Each structure stands twice: as C-alpha cells, then as structure tokens.
Amino acid sequence: MARTTAPQAFSWRQFKVMLRVIIRGEQHLDSTGMGFGDSDAADKRKGFWGSLGSGARKVAMGLLFLLLAAMFFMMGFMLGDLGVSPYTAFSLCVVCLVGLTVLTGLYQAVNILYFVRDLGYYLTLPVSATTVMWAKLAHFLGMSLLGDLIILPVGLGCLLANGAAPLTWVTMTIAFVLSAVAVNLALVIICVPIMRFSRLAHDKDLFSRAFGGLIVVLALAIGVGSQFALQGDGLASLASGSEQLLSGGVPAIVMGVLCPPSLLARPVVQGDALGALAGLLGMLACVAVYALILSAVARRWYFEGVQALQGAGGKRGRRVEGSELAQATRTRGAFAANLSRDWKTMVRVPVFFNQFVLSSLLMPLYFIVIFVVSGAVGVSQAADAGMDPAALLEMARSLAALLTFDSPALAWCAVGVLAFGLFLGFSSYSFTMGVSRDGEDFFFMRGLPMNWSAYLASKFVSPFLLSTVPMLLLIVVALVLLGVPAASGAYLVGVYLGATVSLSLLSLGLGALFPRLTWDNEAQLVKGGGATLMVFAGVLVGVVVMALPALVLLAGALWGVLAIPVALGLALAIFVAECAALVWWVLGPCARSLSRRER
Amino acid sequence: MIRIDHVFKSYDGGATNAVSDLTLEIQSGEIFGLLGPNGAGKSTLLNMLAGVLAPSSGTIELDGVNVATDPLAAKRNLCYVSDSPDHLLRLKGHEFLRFIADVYEVPDAVRGPRIAELAREYGMEGELDNQIQSYSHGMRQKMMIMGALLPDPAIWILDEPMTGLDPKASWLLKQSMRRHADAGKTVLFSTHVLDVAEKVVDRVGIIAHGELLFVGTVTEMRDHFRSNGSLEEMFLELTSENSPFAQDAAEKGGAGEKDAAAVKGGADATEAR
16 A cells, blocks of 8 residues: 555665665576576585686686677678678667567566565565666666677677778767667566556466577577578678668668667768767667656556566366375376476476477477478579489489498498587586476485485486487488488487487486586576586587597598498497496486485 | 484584584484574484484484485485475475375375375365465475375474464374374474473473583473473573573583583483483
8 A cells, every 4th residue: 555655756875775785686586597697696605616616607608708799790790791881780780689689688677677586575665666676677787788789799890891980889889788778678668567467477487488488489490590591691681681671661660669779870880970979869868768758657557567466376276086186196106206296397397398398399390490491492403403303312312322331421420420419419408407407396305215216217218208309200200211221220320329318318417416406496597607508518528428439430431440330330339338337327326426415 | 213322413514513412312102392593403403314414423313223324214214394395386286295105105005095184184175286386385384294294104303393384284283293102103393382392292302502402301391490480481591692501502611511411411311211
C-alpha cells in the first residue's frame, strides 16, 4: 500500500547507494553471462590459488575478447579493401548490434531488472521505483556495453583500410556507444510494460525456456549462416544489405524506433566536422528523449511488475494415491534411479534444457542443413558446368568403394573422423558439467548411501545419447549413401565411437574430480567466462585422447612408417585401451573422490 | 548406538577447530538433544555423523560401524535431515520419495504403504505430484522428514527438524521420535527451541565453540545449577560470554578448564547408564 502511494521521484543519493550494492553483488535467479564471468561467481576461493584462478580466468577471457575483436577488425579491414565505405561498415555494426540486442538483450534485461532474489527486499525499502530501476539499468547498460563493443572493430577496421582521419575514429566510436545505449533503453521501454501485463513473463521457467531456446537456435543459425556469409563476397553483400535497411522504408522505421541514432549516422561517419558534431548532438538528444520516456514508464509500471512477479505461483499437479502411487514409486536399481533423477532435473531446469538437451538435438540439424545446402549448391554448379549430378554421385560412390583396409584413403578418412570428433569436443562440456549440475544437491546426496559408480555412469548416459548417438546416425547414413564397404564403414564408426567415448569419459572424470558445486543459480554454470573457457578446454581434452591414435594413423598414411592395416588396427586398439582405462578411472578413483568430497 | 571418540574437525588445517576433542556416547533407545548457539559446531558434528564431512581426527561409530572406513554400511543404518530443506527441488514429491527408497533399497512391499502413510500423516497427499520447488518452506521440511523416515533406519540424525513445521507436523515428528527410541533405536537431533528439547529428550548435550560443555539429563543439569529455572535460563547461563565454560572453550584450556571438566565429569557419569 505504502509502496504504490510513495513518491517515485529519482534520488541521486539513493541511486549511488543502490548501484554500489548491485555492483557488489545481488543474487540473481538467472545468470546473464555478461562480463568476464566473475560477477556471479558464488564459489570465490580464498588465498593464493583462489586469486590465481580468478586472475587466470579474467586474463583468459580478456584474451578471448581481444581475439574476437581482432577477428572482427580484420573482417572490417577486408570490407574496406573490397571498397566498402566506412558508413556501410558502420551500418553493418549497428544492424548486428540491434539484432543481437533484440534477441538476447531482452532476456538479459528482464533477468537483471526483474529476476533478482533481492527485489523482494527492495520492495520493503523506502526507495523509489525510478531510483531502483535506474540503478539496475546503469548496471545493465555498463555490462551490455562491454559486450556490445566487440562489434565496433568491424567499423574501425574499415576506417583503417580507407585511411580515415583520427577524428573519424573518435566520432564513429561515440556514435556506436550512443547507438548501443539507445537500443538498450528502447529494449527496457518495451520490457517494462511486458513484465507488468504479460502473464507469460511471470513464469520464470517458461520465460527462460522460450528465450533461452531462441538464443540457442539463433546461435546455431549464425553458425550455419556464417558458413555461407563468410565465403566470396557474402560479407560485403551483408554490409550493403545493412546499409539499405537504414536507407528507407519499413526497415528504416523499425531501426529508427529501436535505435534512433542509427538514422543520424551518415553525417557522423562520412560528413564534415560540423555535420559530425550536429549528428552526434542529434544522437545524444535521441538518447535523452528515450531516457525520459523510460523514466516515465518505469515510474508507472516497474514496481507494479516487480510486485506481480512476487505473487506469481507455479503449476499445481493432481492427487496421486493408491495403486497409481505404488506404480509411480516402484523399485529401480541405483543406476536407473540416478539416471531418472538426473534426466528430470536436466529437462526441468530451463537453462540446462536449452544448453544440454536442445542444443545437442539441434546440432545434427546444423550439419544436415550444411550438407543439404552445400549439396544443392554443388549440384547446381555441376549442372551449370554441364555435368550430370547423378554421374557425380556415382563417381563419389565408386571412389568410396576403394576404401579398403590396405588403402591409405581409409586412414585419411579415419583422420577426418578424428577431426570431426575433435570438433565435437566443443560440446563435451555437457559431460564435464555432469556433477556440477547437481550443485548443493550433491551434498544432500552425500548423506545418502549412494552408489557413486552408478551415479557417474548415469551422468554419462544422458549426454551421450543426446550428443553422440544422433551424430553417429548421421555418419552411418552418410556412409551408406556413399556406398562405403560395410567393413570399412564399421571401422570408421568404431573410430568415431572410440574418439567420442574416450573424450566423454575423460571430460566426465575431470568434471567429477574438479566439480563446481556452489552456485546461486543454474545459469552461472553455463554462461559467462568460466563456461566459455570450459567449452574451449573440451577441445584440449579431445587432443589428449585423440593425439596418439591420430599419430599412428598419420604414421601409416602420411609418413609410411607403418603398414596401413597395422596403423588402422593399432589406432582402434589404442582407443579400446583408452576407453577401458577411462571406464576404470571414472568408476573407480573418480567415484571414490566424490564419496569423500566436502564443501 | 552412536559412539564419538576424540573427534576434531578443522576447516583451515588446524588453525581453528569447528569441533574440538569431542567424545560422546549415545545409547540405543535414547533421544539425545544437541543444543548450542549459532556457530557452535552442531551442524558440523551432525554432518560428520552423517558422513558428509570427515573428521580431521578421531573416530565415529554408528552401531559399531566406523563411518570413515565403511561409509556405505553406516549410511544405510542412518537417515539424516540437514538444516536446509531445499534439496532436489525439481523433483516431484513422489519422485523424491521414490529416489530415496531406491537409494536405501526399500522393498516394493514396504515403500508403497509407507509413502502413503507418511503422506497422510503429514498432510502431503495432495502435494505429491507437485515439484518440491513449488512447496512452502514448511512443506519442504515435511518432505525431507518423510524422506528420512521412509527407509526407517536404526539411527535418526536430525538437524533443526522442527524449523518451519506447523504444530501438527511438529507433534507428529516428536511422537515418531519417541516411538523410534522406545523401539530400542537412536535419535539425535539439534534444536534452538529449548522448550521442545526439554519435553522430548532423554539427555541433552550443550555445545559451544566446538566443545561439549555439558552432557546429562535435564534434571541433572538442574541439579548442577541448583536451579528451578527453565532449560532456556540454564542454557543462556552456560553459553553466555561470562560463562567460565564458554570462555574455557574459546580459549582452549584457559582458566575455566577445571570447572568445565567438573561439568563434563558429572555428565560422563550419566553416559554409563
């Protein structure tokens, strides 16, 4: 009652207090994955190793950021080399910025502004809605700007290629920052009424599932799209298309609403000094207007939305009793019990579902799309060159028929399978995170008479069925379509299984030896700096398990040190030995380490 | 029976002890209440009994089974309710109970009727198909207690089990504890609610700064203090900043050692019963 009638005026003093508290760390129901991954870390260890780990993570994330920035800078430079103007490159930056912010920014904004455990406490404080919202928004803007800046080097690279004056570098940077602020403000202006009036947004799980799923699909779509956009003049066409988006019509209106400064960018980037100054002032005015609109919207609806969230309830089940209850609670073995518990948790936690289930299921689709589109392009080009596509397929099948056990080609194919397996190392973090996913529940289970070997075995099965088996089916289909001899095909499948099983087992074991069990919310595990590094570390783990078999295969196919059949047999034997040793290691020492693990 | 023999627990390599040289024997057929202020070491001790933490030194035996050397056998013989009921929140009530029953290998013929009985007693029949995360704090606590009582092992270790329970559930739990002890089994629980302890326990132990300051019946405690006051008053006196026992525990062998030994000595006599 007091809250709705309290004055909602902005207080600078309270803003500073709130911002300080928010930056120091508030508990989120979800993690945005923004920043260098330390802000949400609940398991900050003390002492030398703790600061070393935290420092190393920051350095690694900084290097990753610089690497990506350098890559984008080179892309911009290439655009400039192709004759693309700085304004066109800037348009590409702004369109990417708006696109990414609309798709991922709403999720981040809602998480930071609404899905915060401490919000219920803020409601009890004599602080105005406008002040709380601006403090949270300032935090959000700071964090998102850090991420948005990664796109700017595309424009700067183009400026370098065009030999632009230093002042243009400054004006382009300011224009980009103002555009980023404006689009984030626009997003929050949209988000506040949605959170006030939409029932959908009040269901945290549904919201996370929907937007998280969208982000996963988008990430895969970008992956697929980049296969084609980065070939030939695809990038230049993309930049040109972005410029057209800003030049008129409905797209320009949409861009103007979401990011008004983008419509004033031309004089800033390629005009004279006076034009650039006028453009920048115009951009600043746009940002100020959006800030005023947001203040008005927040004053009216922000706390009402927060209050609505506090009262949102979950879905209720029905009554289970009698024979139905007996059926629902019938006896299972330790492995089945752990598998069922782990699977239900993974599917019911939205962020786990998106990262470990949805993305694994979409991965084969990613490859199917690439194969189909590449095949269609190849057939089309062959037809243009006057060749019969059916004859081409027949030629491929006749070549595949040559893959016999005394053929170096089979060894090279096995090396290719290993390279593919190494690529799958990027998704091996679903095994590494197996134990960490349990968080504090792990310590509850420590008090139970658990069979830790069965526990770890169950942690292997779900991700294996989700990630490895669908890809295996794809490989088998490809082998059959190409007419690879059955024995050679079976050998390649064996190599694939050896590589992926050993990679998965080693990842699972490492995750069991070094689990991350103290986190505030599930999203901290799969987002942010630590999770990114874990993804890349998966490839290193892949190198460890695949190096020796790969060397043996190369010793036969490339260096001729070993006879081909010997190299093929030895490589497979090494994988079998590795798998056997890793199974023993995971079910023995790793399981024992879990049975002794303390907080 | 629970036997704790010269147990130490340190989290920082021995610089400070969360539990210090604790020796205690709790007989079968007994309800033992562990009392102590916040940070006294109660949860650390109960976690060590449940096998979640390992003692830095000393031994713990549950019905003759060493928790450190044979943890699985020891855990099959105990159930443990921790001080937080927020576990396995994404499982539905019946899924949680099934998981517990599977881990403890409760046979089909026993688990079905027992789950139905516990659900009826604790008023959770209509909630079993809901995820635990949708429960209130008290309902979560009930679910944890139902999970602990489902396998019905010989030793119950309960950390603040009454927290959040409604009066009926609290009464039910106390009745269950009494029945369990009367059947010749063991109950050890910690609590801040001294009135509850006073009415339920056979013996009480008071812990502060990781040391056991007193062990005995409430009557013996009253005799020692020559007081007609409540357990609450005696507890406050025993653990206050000015208490020679508490100071002794804090200083590890300071001036109050003799007095503390006297209290413990008096208590030790009761352990032999």
